[in-house]
Amino acid sequence: MRIGVVVFPGSNCDRDCVHVLRDVVGQDVVEVWHGETALEDLDAVVLPGGFAYGDYLRAGAVAATSPIMPAVRAFASSGGPVLGICNGFQVLLEAGLLPGAMVRNRGLLFQCRTVHIRVESTRTPFTRGLREGQVLRLPIAHGEGNYYAPAALLETIEEAQQVVFRYCDAGGRVTPEANPNGSLRNIAGVCSPQGNVLGLMPHPERAAEEILGSVDGRWIFESLVACLEARVPVPVG
């Protein structure tokens, strides 16, 4: 499978994503420069973490206006899988490809540590290979990961099963203590109504190899590849 990793000026985790997709999951990977206007023959697109455009104005705000974004939008509309990790999630929110918005962590500080998230929905190509209720141990590293949506939108998202991950404790319980940044309803990741666009704040690419302490992130990528290879249509049933 051919997976594109978009590189914005200021992206930090693009090389990490390329490494995992190519060397751990064994796929063809191409770097897609933000200045391009077309995606060439890709099976999936990843928007990596970092500080695109220095997070000027708002995290992801300027990157959402990049030349490549219309092509990403079109790819998503046609059902193509798009994964936004951390800053990538913020870009998708600002670009309107995912519902809601991010504000500053409740504690105001950048948080770099390991958290647990619970799989809430297996309706996406990225989580189809996982179990509902499965607990994943992944690192977070962000200062603006506090997910927000107005009450009505929040209800819509919940009812449409667009909440894909929630912060939880090691036992899978969604508690206030397990929430590292103040996100409403402990939301750690959401998907689009069709399920092919997913954004999450934790970094699966930093937890895909034993030596780094956890391989739970690997399953997200493996799930995507399995779906692509099996040509599972979107929305994923």
Next chain:
Amino acid sequence: MATVRIIITLKPGILDAAGQAVRQGLHALGYDQAGDVRVGRYVEITVADGIAPEDVHQMCARFLANPLIEQWRFEGLDPNVGASPARSLRRPRPEATRQGRKTDRPGLH
């Protein structure tokens, strides 16, 4: 040419953690009179004469602010040009300019 001055803050109801921290800091320095604090962003744009307030609103709605979580107001435009939307337009007042450092980037300070 005119300079439009835009102030963007979080909508009421959104947790303004930065505002809370600033309030605590002021109290710690002895300014007990300081009440509620909102911390926002300030954008100055030099625009050609004749720009309508609606254009500035569009700039804000589409890019400068995130309408889901932020509200905005601005001043500096001639109120007689273009339609006046529901949001209030303040009369421009003289401001001390401050030479200085970029302070609007979250995370660095």
Next chain:
Amino acid sequence: MSPTLPRLDPAAIGLTPAEYEEIRRRLGREPNALELRLFGVMWSEHCGYKHSRVTLRALPAESPRLLQGPGENAGVMDIGDGWAVAFKVESHNHPSAVDPCNGAATGVGGIIRDVLSMGARPIALLDSLRFGSLDDPRVRRTAAGVVAGIAGYGNCIGVPTVGGEILVDPRYRGNPLVNVVCLGLVRTDRLARARASGPGNAVMYVGARTGRDGIGGAAFASEELDECSEREDRSSVQIGDPFTGKLLIEATLEALGTGGVVALQDMGAAGLICAASEMAARGGVGVTVHLDRVPLREQGMSADEILRSESQERMLLIVRPEAAERVAAAYHRWGLPATVVGEVVAEPELRVTHGDRRLASLPPYTLADAPAYRPVASEPQRLWDLWQIEPLPDDSGPQDALLALLASPGIASKRAVYEQYDHSVQVRTVIAPGAGDAAVLRLPELAPKGLALSVDGNGTLCALDPYRGARRAVAECAANLACAGAVPLGVTDCLNFGNPEDPEVFWTFRQAVSGLADACRALRIPVVGGNVSFYNESPDGPIPPTPIVAMVGVIDDVRLSPRMSFRGEGDLIVLVGDPSGDLAASTYLRVVHGLDRGRPPDVDFELHQRVLSVVRESVRAGIARSVHDISEGGMAVAVAESAIAGALGADVVLPAAPRRDSALFGEAPSRIIVSVGEESAAALFALADASSVPVSVLGRTGGDRLRMTVASAGPKRTDIDLPLEALRRAYDALSEVFR
């Protein structure tokens, strides 16, 4: 551009009458006003190393793996298979005192660019910080600002902060220390240098536009801070932009890939004039700089301001003319200015022009080679008194003492700090901050090899004995590396001292350098480069002599590197090294009894090497389940830390000692705690016996309490019996300080 500058009093720009005479002698004429200002900044202590150069010659800089020693922007050592590591440490003390956030941030930016100047991709940062007492609200604001600055810059630029240390001492109150280490990875055949060559080659300016940041910064760093400094000197503090820093990294590595870059250097202290003159001097050539071509972001800047500006995120490149377009294109792709501002000439002359006006003409070597002094040194008499620790205080309350030590700022968990740093970006971090004695990075390029990094130094110890204190810092680094199974490769040092013109201060400097040199020679590792920061004084007086050492080591198989945390119930806790601890100069004496006295025990490097070798062998053999060096707080603290980290208690009996507290809390180098499964104990003992290293079983892991007893002839008692929860609570004492 402003008209010619008025005639200057040399003293006004920090030059002594003798220095002024020397300038006239070397030039054979009077310098003009601009040239004089350039000398003022290039011959400042910060740039010129006038008071330290002679002493620094004592540092060993030889090793078969050394590819680049002192003299370039960073040191470089070979790690095998065609790869090398570039590393260096820099201080940013004075700016951080005035503007903690920006001062610390630009310190990070600067050292990253120094490593980038060697053609290396920066892959790790460590920081060594010193503050006054954290009870002081002003100190707390400074500390929080420094941490925020390091986090803000490091996180955005995408280089992980993988380790560091924070120590406090009231004497740092008016003068905090911010030392930042950066390490980068480079292929040995792609190593770059800052040596201009090739008459006709272009001098290319890349990066952010030039403004008035930090004007006088280098000279500012060479003055002492007073109460007014904070407000007046804010204009001297540079503002950094990590986003531009990140673009600069990517663009520069791409530019280097074109093969058209002959040399490059960061524009840091003393900006453009420093980079141009140093590159020209190293290459024995001349450089012409056309000021009218320099990209500016402010109006009406004078020649002096343009040349001395310390605007951040800029580099100076020497580029082959036929490659200039390709090199510039790499920068433009990343949205950065790249402009040819001059050329290399054969005649060794640094020429500054504006339009058709020649503003300055100086021999580059003259500017870059400030006079070297031999300052007077005089041993402070008070040390002899300070070395007396009798009568010793009451040897009671070991439980309270342990809790007090765990809660003391030097020992307490720094989680509130390092959780603000992104320590896992670039997916190399195997052992993150807080998990082990050294940071451990994997090297997929050279799998299964890895790197271990540690930064250490103890000014409080050095104030009591600077020679031994410096040796202890080196020994501590090597021990931390050994805990990860790493063999020391090389050292970079940051020497933070007060006014070198004070003979007692200079004595401590010479002693520290001597200790550093002897220690590195004993370990047979080179000092690849470093930094000296003088004039760290405030109205409170000078800081304690604080040599900081950062050491890099290579791990053969990074999959075997253990952490400090106890792992399995019933594992044996083994001490490798001699159990006797010394109360002299100990953290226990200071924290629990308020006594800052005693002569620190020296390191026996011959024994130290053998102890480290045994520990490394046990790691390589895969039998070490946890490893932890005994340092501040002695044995009790080390065992407690391993218990807290592993959430696993322990039962320990220490051999009898003249005093209970010296056994529990006494400090001495060359002691490491290793926990092993019962089945591996014999193997560990065999390793120790083969190297004639003392080894003893202290106890076992298990349960949720820490029990420690010092063996004695008297009635049986347990000296320390605490639940893990109590230990953890004490250890978390700093959790609210850094918010």
